[in-house]
Amino acid sequence: MLTPEQVELRLGQYQKSFRIVDQEKNKKKRGTTRLSNQDVVLGYCVNQLPSNNPIEDDLSRHVVRNQYGEIERLFFGVFDGHSGWCCSQKVARELAPSVAKELDQVRNSKDTKAVMEAIERGFMKLDQRIVHDSLKRVLEHPSRPLACSSLLPAISGSCALMAYVDLRERDLYVACTGDSRAVMGVREPLPEGGHVWRAVPLSFDQTGRNPWEVKRLQGEHPGEESTVVMRGRVLGGLEPTRAFGDARYKWSKEAQDRVFQLFPAYRQPSRNLKTPPYVTAKPVVRHHKIQPEDRFLVMATDGLWDKLTSNEVVQLVGDMLDGRTGHAEMVLDREEIRKYRQQIKAKQVASSSLVNGKPGQQIQQQQEEEEELTPHSMPAKGPTSQIRKFTYRDQANASTHLIRNALGGADDDKLAATLSIPSPMSRRHRDDITGMCALLYLY
Template identity: 30%
Template sequence: MNAPLRSVSRIFLLRRTAHRSTFPSTTCLAHAFHTQLPGGLRAKLTTQQINHILRLREATSLDMEIPPPIKSFEVSQLAANFPIEDRCLEARLLRSGGMLFAVIDGHGGPGCGQALSERLADYVAVALMDLESLDRLAKEMDASLAAKSEFPPIVSRKMHPGDYMIAGQRPNHFKWLRQYVLDRVKEPHPLHQVPDRLREAFLRMDHDISACGLETLNSDNEVVEHVNLENLAASLSGAVVSLAYVNDCDLYVAGTGDTSGFIASVDEEGQWSTKTLVNHHTHANPAEMKRILSQHPESEAGTVVVGERLLGQLFPLRAFGDCQYKWPVEKLKAILRHHQLMHLFPYHCYTPPYLTAEPEIIHHRLQAHNKFMLLSSDGLFDFLTEDSASKLVIEHMGGRRALQPFTPNSGVTLGELNVRLKKRMIAQAKKPDDANVSTHVIRHALGRTDIGLDMGKLSRALSASVEEARYQRDDMTVQVIFFDSDYLRMFSPMEPTVGSAKPQ
């Protein structure tokens, strides 16, 4: 029988040690750079040390085949937790076409976020396939099962610095995904609209996370002898998600929880604007409060949300995992008692489920004036607004040409060369410290002041110990996706109307 376990993180870390590489946490790395001075003071990090920490988890699209109208993407992460609980995802759909981007903001440990980073793209890919493709995939999966070989890939995903896959979970993932494929093939009334398919993928993924955790129990609500600890960690930790699906000129954004996303556009006069793509599912959203209160008896009106949190504990009102807010009370108590985790039993838990992973989905028809999209975990917007984040990206776009070597074309006149050099001088003044725009955004989120970037402030933010960092800021993940204006101008020529992003 498994030894008693004291926390969700402990459940995960018992098994995760075998998968962990020597890739360091940014918080641990910052701690290694510290010089402790008398009186508890710390030496200021050097510019080189700051750059190393900020650039540790950068990634770009340079080594990945991406379909139009996506021009490129750049990603960066900065940890506050150890291990980092955020995950991000970029994946090309090999069967149905299009591209997925997702920011996954985990909480209560990295288990749920890790499961989503490994599995969610496959679930969305299956949800978006037509019946003919599904039938073919089902046969391929059966053949793989018979041959005891890897199941055929349906997505091509980007791997980031520090990413890992839990090899022992592949058979488990195959089992649940295959069942989803078979269920979709047998659907009497298959879903045809993209928003409905994305919604189904989210809910099915969450259902399977929950079902994996409940495999801990037998039919008598007794804990089985051999418990899959990764499954239990995934179901008792949680994650919120913003996922963008780009298929030619159509953009769909599915949001569950309180991650953030916006699209930035420029008009013919050069004026920039942003449009929110993700609505937060928190107590501050009146529609969300009305929804959740309507699903429980009036007698619980004062206990469902307490102190701005679900049952007084969880800030987002929608999330993957977090099955202590979803499972039947008796099943939950049986699992928590066995692992000495009864401190996770929520107060006022009378009529579960209290939590859902159902996303709110927005569709936006991309136009040539749409220049980029930014998705992020909420750690970024503890420091920035949408407008300030957008301005940082625009500033980087203007200055990044100064990072490229100047190579004039042959046949250029002296007058034309003079104009180009003057433009380059202007760009040189705005030259960013980072080639990666997402790192640029994180740098300025932590170090900006009213008069510019303060390296002392940035050093203090990055030199906090593992214990301190989590109470000063959250993990930060930023994805910036740039669109190909020439392609959109050619294939999506209609002028947009104001407010073209609509909830589905």
Template identity: 30%
Template structure:
């Protein structure tokens, strides 16, 4: 059965309620059907300007899931929300189905189109050069799951195991975090910039690329990718010039591929607002114990849960 994609604002798709304790507005829906099972969604507006977006698109042949955690403004996450799935669907048809290469092409096309938008908008809105978005995408087709990621949103799978005749669940992380708080990510960035001893610095209590941003991959943030966008008044925003010899961020996603199995129960796609509060194991345990009321349990930033059918 074909279901419409929720490209519209979430409050119009799912309705709106006040967040717990009045901390923000939460949009939510519990267990709606998709081609491979069911999904639920929850969103809290943690900032005065909602910069995050999320969407689910389902057709008879595939299901796409996206969580886009914006920063610096909402333009990049909204742009990704509008264009990325279009490119994935287009390239999938052209190349005879989903693949890692198809997903990379879709990410690259989205990045290129957003850079064109930034260039056109720069004279009237120069700050758009510093707008970006983390981007987490899942795609399911023919019982194969692809997970693509830029930034520090995360996808985690809940898998059933039988121990001593008791059914329980374990967490399996399916995405790679691109945050320089992680030592391996710092080393990766430093290895790409051996001539820059200040490529990653510890400032304001965390590690940051050039003292500015924690994530090493994103859509947008073109002032940290293209020298021609790294100029006044961007300098004024951060106090000092940021000379670029080469891009210090990338839009190249990390992609994993996994065959879904009968013991795979559900997937959680969420921004760092959730993972800063909960471990993978704790989040999976909550979903496992509350399968019918997930969005009432999770109320941090963006969360999508996807329940898998038995295969």
């Protein structure tokens, strides 16, 4: 088992923190600690913990500046690869430029519908290049070396979660393809003083366990209702219903047979393959106008959400920002979480201004949107009922803080034992984990 020193080395191997806005510089420049409208994102921190060797996850950050060198656009991304790392690496490198190119064609940045459509096009065009354009090149000039070099990103796959921040408009767009997840941490003031931390979902998990996705796939493939999703997986094989690459679920059987002749390592098509494509890279895009109460955004691959709920993640980061130290125990139970959410909602209603004797329209609309994004019929990820022992010792990096608490928290022996399991046996106990926490409006 790893020693305490080895545990800290393992947890800190890939952690990084970045500051985008220098608070002291802004303070001297403006004579106040209040930030300008463009200074929406103060900074961000990231960390990764491999389970596969090499890690199949990837992440990215892209910055677009104006002619004066000021940041106008920010792109954050986490990418959960599967069947290898080739697809996630390519998507991490090329997705933001692909989306930025489409955004440049939008005439009015305040037209949220046009922006969301541009983001969708950026995703779809990149997947077209990965899956279909590469296949066309290989079939036009058949050769085994070309097939091996060109088709690896198409044969492997990757989920993609991208946050686009328009600093000029204070707009946040979250685009999700697959089962990575984005959650906003909102600091909600209470009438009697103090505050609570509220988790606002900005994506929903797109898997074969999501009844919305199952219904969509069954509608797109009439006559295949019993086979399009089996055991919570597309054609019984792939868990995410949306992903880049994964050509096995997108190419025709004839195309796959031709690839198999050039690339014998390629798996045979699924016996249930009839009317591809079954998997799409088209994202679900959510727009969110950034408010002063929005304090941080957590984006992570499913390795984190397998261990922690969205509410736990927000509470852990919120408590850390509040300066909490030491250890804490929490009984995680679905019924308790339901009661907690009802209490938070009641406090929101009480603290909101009354409009014609009813809760403020903004609060009411926000609650309805959250209910829409978190359908009660969708199975929850992560543990359902146990005592959790959390710890607050990673004040410098919220992503490290979350990974530590996901795998053991205050139970140092459990954490050390979990990190001691080598690849590939570790995959039975944990997935690759990639986390990114962006800090918003912290003043």
